[in-house]
Amino acid sequence: MQDSTPGARAGRTPWLALIAGLCFAAAAPAASLDPQRLPGIQAATFEVVSAKPLQDPLQYERPLPLELLPFQQRNDKYYSIGTAFAIGDGRYVTAAHVLLTGVDSLWGPPALRDNGGRVYAIDKVRKFSLEKDFVVFTLAAPPAVAALPLETVPVPGQAVYSVGNAYGTGVVIRDGLYTSDTPEQQDGRWNWLRFSAAASPGNSGGPLVDKDGKVLGVVLAKSPNENLNYALPIAQVLDAPDDLARIDQRVSYQFDVFDSTISNTFRTQFALPLALDDFYAAYSARVDAYVDSQLRELLGKEPQRLFPNGEGSSELLHSIATMGDFPRLITRNSSGTWGLSGEAENDVRLAANGYVTPGAFGKNLLFHLRKPDDVPADRLYREPAVAMDLLLKTGFLKRNVGAENILVTSLGAPAKAAVHVDAWGRRWQEWRWPLPYANAWLVVLALPVPDGYVGVARFALAMQEHDQLINTRALTDFVYVNYDGTLAQWKEFLRRPELLPAALRDTRIDFDYGRRFSYASGRMRFAFTPQLQAIQPDSVLTLGFAFFPDRGKVVWDAAEVWLSAKASDDNYLMLVRGQAPPPHLGDDYRNDWEKKLRRQHPFDAKVRSDEDATKITTVVAMPGADDPAVLYTAYYTAEGSQPQAQMQDKLELLLQDLHVLER
Structure with missing residues (x-):
């Protein structure tokens, strides 16, 4: 199972992993359910959607070729992010990780859309479990639809049908077999249903039904290398306590400059029901506090070996490692010795003797910006947009549209700006730019130097902004410049x-x-x-x-x-x-x-x-x-x-x- 907690480090995609669904598989033939069942299943199953941003603050090298996108995608006012279904008593279910795409989102809040295109706002969150990956909620103005019948004692070997918004193209139904049960990996506290019906990005949160249209489970994930998918038994949703959000999940945490890892259980809970914004605030406060604690614990682990302590630091403390103007990261190798990492690429020449030297270490972009002579120093140091427009000339940020990648030429002024003072008294300018089309942020910490800036940058999904920010701040303590x-x-x-x-x-x-x-x-x-x-x-x-x-x-x-x-x-x-x-x-x-x-x-x-x-x-x-x-x-x-x-x-x-x- 993929860990969707914002603080989880292992397996995290740092770039723009925008599809909320966790399920991937090859397409299978359409299911042959009794036609009398189909209208009820379709009426009770919904897309989970988020409104697209109304404004795009970015500038591009040329107009976006939106005509390359499929008709439905370019004309839809919403992004499709998952699936949900009605279970009765005015309640609906989807995957927790689908709802969590709305945490600190740059898109509209998640909502439900029916087959007729009507959109329904989420009202209250009633049940939530991060480890079981489900959420139960109500709608502000619910449609008059019959809930799907539920089957709490499923039998392996029967035909099953995955129902969901596969690839964001609307609700489809695909057939397979409920093959077996398998314990959840952390403590074996419950069993997942394993099934072979195809599931694709967007299926997450949809129902797994039997031949009679009864819900056996909530479609959530798949094995990495085979067409074997996982669903949470619907009984786990029904038996979960009302009016409670629970987080009980083992999370691994890492930091860029050494290979040490800590694994702890993120365990907390808070009372429900809560309005959606209040739920996100309560969730974010706890997750942010947790990742703060994990970073502190990791950096506090074996302090005698953390740079600049211990014999592994001695070589660097008794030498001048480089006189170059490209920033490098101080990292620890497998033998425990601290040295410099980060590879510089070829200079990108700018006008008037300016240039940018880009480079990378892991998921971090490193750079040295030599100011063009015709750019006043006062503008460069006071207007972040000036520096960023120059950095963008390296081509590091492009927007994919169909088969084309369109260069971003300006981000405008940052939405958030501050000064970060690192452990050595260096004063970094901290800038954060929203990338609304990707529901992500560009996080930059830039250190003023006489000829311009050196710095480190990374991309953060909106829900991971805090975690990526604190990690980038901590990384500045390990920059050699x-x-x-x-x-x-x-x-x-x-x-x-x-x-x-x-x-x-x-x-x-x-x-x-x-x-x-x-x-x-x-x-x-x-x-x-x-x-x-x-x-x-x-x-x-x-x-x-x-x-x-x-x-x-x-x-x-x-x-x-x-x-x-x-x-x-x-x-x-x-x-x-x-x-x-x-x-x-x-x-x-x-x-x-x-x-x-x-x-x-x-x-x-x-x-x-x-x-x-x-x-x-x-x-x-x-x-x-x-x-x-x-x-x-x-x-x-x-x-x-x-x-x-x-x-x-x-x-x-x-x-x-x-x-x-x-x-």
Whole structure:
């Protein structure tokens, strides 16, 4: 059985899984019921429908070719999402997962539609069971139809007929056999009816009837790889307590960056009857609280192994893993070691020197947006639609219409916007855009950086919005990112303190084009003039941020400063923080550290050639530190082959105003 709880992680489809029905099978010949039974069955069986959105806020590359859709689909004002049937006393039954498509829905609330096209609003929810996957409800203005007769003691081996809204094309009847019973998988508390009559998307919630038109069960699901379908015995619906919603279901929960899983039972209940909106509010409050607790429990599980704790984190805490401008995710491999994941794709070029680098990890879209020069920084950082319109040029969002995929070119302003501060003090802009045609949301957390944004995004079905949001927020704690841009971009960025991460609040970066550049933090400071290297608007400054231990805790801070005269220039300077490695990291780390302590090659201020460039390197410690735990390596690189004396002069210019402030 598929778990339809919004918090359930296993087997979840992150993209636009829009069909509510869980049943899939090949078509079978139409059932041959007594014609006298058919009118009653058809009158008492209804489509479950939701009204299509009246407005579409999205813009597309061209008009949608709606003529490619079947006539009924393009002209229907409703989406067909399942089946329901009358059981008497003014009550109706459908599958719980069909009704739950209305949770936080961007479509109209679920309603019933009869064979004549009349639509009936749901009034009160009277019984609900998530584990048994059924709901009993009443209608605000019910039709005058006779309920289907019920059979509470079905006999295996008899002919049965699945009745339902197969593929959203109206109620159809198909034949097969009731083959056997099988226990429900969690605790064996009841038996499912297994049958071979065909069932398709849209059949969920419909009746399974015998040759006399009596209801044996509620059609719900199928085996994954065979034409063997499942129904809940109707006796389970009738025997369930009145005026009560019950949730008692085992749910597995996972998180993207490691393979640990927790499995707990989501168990709660609340009183009925409730109006439909009130039912959804009560249900959502409990589900949201549950998934909150599961995420906390999972992240709190084995805290000694969760980054940045434990020996598995040590390699990352004693290195600068990348100086690239594409965001990466910190993930744990099967051996328990934390490293970087996430693959970048080819850049998508934009006008005026802009580009987007898209990529992915699992179901997450990762991106780096380099702002086009003709887009004002003020607009980019204050108007989310500007950034999203640029991201959409990668083609990551398309709407399927018939056999065509139509590019979405604009989402407009986000419906929901906030600021999320992660565990490291980085201030992410949180945006959520509705995708009404899909009953889904696009969730984006974008981190402002000097040249634009880096970020992570994912799609969420409307009923899973909260779960996907809290997971994306939690994921930001595991993003590895550097801050890169031209000095002109840095100037625009630094004048907006509301965008700065905590690590830059006490860092001072000053420059006067053609005169002087200076950098000062609580860890080190340095300055230089154009005598060392040109200082101009298109000079490029990259701060390589890393995670490292500091005074008994792990911090996220600048560990490398890289500055070139301009983007295409091979002349650059670099200052890199290093820290004494713990013994368990092994000889390679210790040997490298010993070389730095002793200023041995290549840290001996002697020139060396490297890929058509000349480099010179030395090491600086805090004055008076006899056995320093922190060292800064100073590099200068020049294009081509350069003499020792000239490179020595450049290195001395870099060192003359360099001061290490930590031991």
